Amino acid sequence: xxxxxxxxxxxxxxxxxxxxxxxxxxxxxxxxxxxxxxxxxxxxxxxxxxxxxxxxxxxxxxxxxxxxxxxxxxxxxxxx
Amino acid sequence: xxxxxxxxxxxxxxxxxxxxxxxxxxxxxxxxxxxxxxxxxxxxxxxxxxxxxxxxxxxxxxxxxxxxxxxxxxxxxxxxxxxxxxxxxxxxxxxxxxxxxxxxxxxxxxxxxxxxxxxxxxxxxxxxxxxxxxxxxxxxxxxxxxxxxxxxxxxxxxxxxxxxxxxxxxxxxxxxxxxxxxxxxxxxxxxxxxxxxxxxxxxxxxxxxxxxxxxxxxxxxxxxxxxxxxxxxxxxxxxxxxxxxxxxxxxxxxxxxxxxxxxxxxxxxxxxxxxxxxxxxxxxxxxxxxxxxxxxxxxxxxxxxxxxxxxxxxxxxxxxxxxxxxxxxxxxxxxxxxxxxxxxxxxxxxxxxxxxxxxxxxxxxxxxxxxxxxxxxxxx
Numbered sequence: 236x237x238x239x240x241x242x243x244x245x246x247x248x249x250x251x252x253x254x255x256x257x258x259x260x261x262x263x264x265x266x267x268x269x270x271x272x273x274x275x276x277x278x279x280x281x282x283x284x285x286x287x288x289x290x291x292x293x294x295x296x297x298x299x300x301x302x303x304x305x306x307x308x309x310x311x312x313x314x315x
Numbered sequence: 316x317x318x319x320x321x322x323x324x325x326x327x328x329x330x331x332x333x334x335x336x337x338x339x340x341x342x343x344x345x346x347x348x349x350x351x352x353x354x355x356x357x358x359x360x361x362x363x364x365x366x367x368x369x370x371x372x373x374x375x376x377x378x379x380x381x382x383x384x385x386x387x388x389x390x391x392x393x394x395x396x397x398x399x400x401x402x403x404x405x406x407x408x409x410x411x412x413x414x415x416x417x418x419x420x421x422x423x424x425x426x427x428x429x430x431x432x433x434x435x436x437x438x439x440x441x442x443x444x445x446x447x448x449x450x451x452x453x454x455x456x457x458x459x460x461x462x463x464x465x466x467x468x469x470x471x472x473x474x475x476x477x478x479x480x481x482x483x484x485x486x487x488x489x490x491x492x493x494x495x496x497x498x499x500x501x502x503x504x505x506x507x508x509x510x511x512x513x514x515x516x517x518x519x520x521x522x523x524x525x526x527x528x529x530x531x532x533x534x535x536x537x538x539x540x541x542x543x544x545x546x547x548x549x550x551x552x553x554x555x556x557x558x559x560x561x562x563x564x565x566x567x568x569x570x571x572x573x574x575x576x577x578x579x580x581x582x583x584x585x586x587x588x589x590x591x592x593x594x595x596x597x598x599x600x601x602x603x604x605x606x607x608x609x610x611x612x613x614x615x616x617x618x619x620x621x622x623x624x625x626x627x628x629x630x631x632x633x634x635x636x637x638x639x640x641x642x643x644x645x646x647x648x649x650x651x652x653x654x655x656x657x658x659x660x661x662x663x664x665x666x667x668x669x670x671x672x673x674x675x676x677x678x679x680x681x682x683x684x685x686x687x688x689x690x691x692x693x694x695x
Contacts, residue, residue, distance in 0.1 A: 251588065253609030255514040259473045262508065262538050266552065282516065289510050293536040294553045 241300045241311040243275040244268070250307050254282040258290055265296065265314055272314050273299065279307035287312075318349050318632045319418060321408065323398050324425035325355030325383050327362075327691065328603030328617035332423055334693030335625035337388035340632065344390045349632055352417070353387060354410070356397040360386050361448075362687050364614065367480055367650070369451035370458050371491050376448040386691045401577035403596035421598045421628055424584055425621075426573065428476055428604045428612060432566040435471055437542030441549075442469075442564035445484065446476060457561055458488075463500035464560030469549060470507045471539045472567030473514060476604065478611045479659075481505070481565050482513060482522050483650040489529045490652035503530070504557060506537035506549070518649075518659065521669040525651060539564070568612075570605065583607035588663070589640040591624055598631075600624045608643070610663075615646040618690060648680035656680050 247264045249257035257278035264274050276287065284301070287310050291298045299311040320336060322329045333353040343349040365379030387393050400409035401424075407416045430446055432439040445451040466488060470481050485505050492498040505512065505526065511519035512526060512533055526533055540552040542562065549557045570582020577596075579585065584601035585594045588608040593599035601607075602624050603617030610616050619641065626639035643663030650656045656677040659667035670676060689695035 251607075251609060253514075254516070255473060255509045256609055258509055262552070266538075266540070286509055290536060293510070294538075 241273065241275075243273040243311055245272060246275045246277065248277045249283075250277050250279045252278070252280065254280050255286060256280070257283045258286045261287065261310070261312065262290070265294070265312070268314055270314050274312050274314070276310040276312065277307050278310070283310070284308060317347060318343075318420045320349065320351045320421045320423070320628055320632075321417060321419040322351070322353045322423045322425060323355075323408070324427055324603075324605070325353060325357065325360055325387075326425060326427045326603065326617065327614045328427075328605070328621050329353060329355065329423070329425035330360055330383065330386055330691050331618055331621035331693055332425065332602065332625055333391045334386075334388050334691075335621055336628060337390040338693055339625055339629045341390065343632060350392065351390065352392040352394060352419075353383075354394045354396055354398055354408075354417075355383060356395070356411075358382055358384070358395050360691060362614075362684075362691070363446075363476065364684060364687075366445045366448065366451040367477075367483060367487075369448075370445050370454040370484075371487060371653075372455060372459070376452060380448075381688065381691075386688065388693070398573060401573060401579070403577060403579070403593075403599055406598070419598075421631060422600070423624055423628070424574070424579075424593075424599065424601045424605050425603050425617070426571045426605050428568040429571060430566045431472070431569040432564070434567045435539055435541060437544055438471065438539070438564060438566065441542035441544035441547070442562040442566070444564050444566055445480075446566060454563065458491075461501070461561050462497055465502040465504060465558060466561045466563065467504045467506065467549065467557055467559040468563045468565075469537070469539055469557075470505075470565045472565060473508060474612055475565050475568050476612045477647075478514060478613070479518070479647050479649045481507075482518075484563065485531050486525070486529070486651045487653060489531060490654070494653065502532060504532045504534060504559070506534040506539070506551075506557060508536070508538045510535050515667060517666045518669060521657075525672075568604075574605070580607055588643070590627065590637070591620055591641055592627075600627070608641070610643050611645055611647070613645055613647055614687075614690075615644075619644045648676060648683065650677065650680065652677075 362379040368374035513519040602620035661667040
């Protein structure tokens, strides 16, 4: 379970996907949403803990929070 | 009562499964207790790995195409038609070419991937790909007249068929231009959406030094957003731009609408990654690209999964416990030039460890390609 105060507009459930699936699912969603939209990515792939922050930084978006849980992690990304 | 098993899709997964069932259930089929039907919308079976060699003039598309009727066991009812609707409640399929629907007791979906270049503006007009027969043939003509300039291989969509193929293409192109004395006049550029050159970190770690040694320029974090065919530029959503004289792309892939309309997934069937059973319906399996398992979209995956689904279906009709499971096994040869290749083997628990490239592995890959038809027949 995870717990955060961050409000989000969209969710990408990439649990069960192998790398780089979660990040690519996030990128696909970010293509479709407007600036200012907050997307929650759910991933149980540990590689996402490095892949997602690095891509978010490279693409100029904002990583608002990363909530690490027992079963999966949640990433909250705001489109710049 | 006869149990009817219907397999949809005559690619590697569907064809191997239909032949596996014909062999495994031969006594039940001969006794009239089981019927196996394979439905495909093309009378031919296509072995897509041949397309990688077409642009370099080493194979013809026809080398990868054979009539399904020649490959499928006589015990299987082969129907050439397109499935237009799946009703998993009524356990019936609608077909394009027949007013009568087809009922099933067990359904296996192996509908594969389709290409979706239209998702990126300008890509269909500006790029070439070797992920279709026509694309591979057109790319061969482009390459033959390409003697100088910048060749860009851009991985636009992931997941895509054969995750090793983009690496293979640039290694083969590098080797091909060197052999022709043109390499100094040709820049080879490779773009990939994330921060390494392949989705699997172990393969990326192995491939990157080879690319650096061969002066293959790498642009990572490059998610192609649009192509300008006039200006010959490719722009990424990260804000970078790459100029090209010849663009070879790995286009976005999608599943088939049929899956989504049936409520089984978003083009790919949501399955238990070990049993390959659909999560949203009873008595439905998916395999190969169609099954959303997270493993590579590769022929070896479809091959191994067909064996698992075949065993499970045989147990189902015999009323025995279902024990066969898929462990993520994947085998893949990776061409590293025109006369050398590597090899990887991995599963859900064990990561790949690419073998040192050798001529022996290259010939092993070519030998397997020739003997693939035995795989399709269920013999290898």
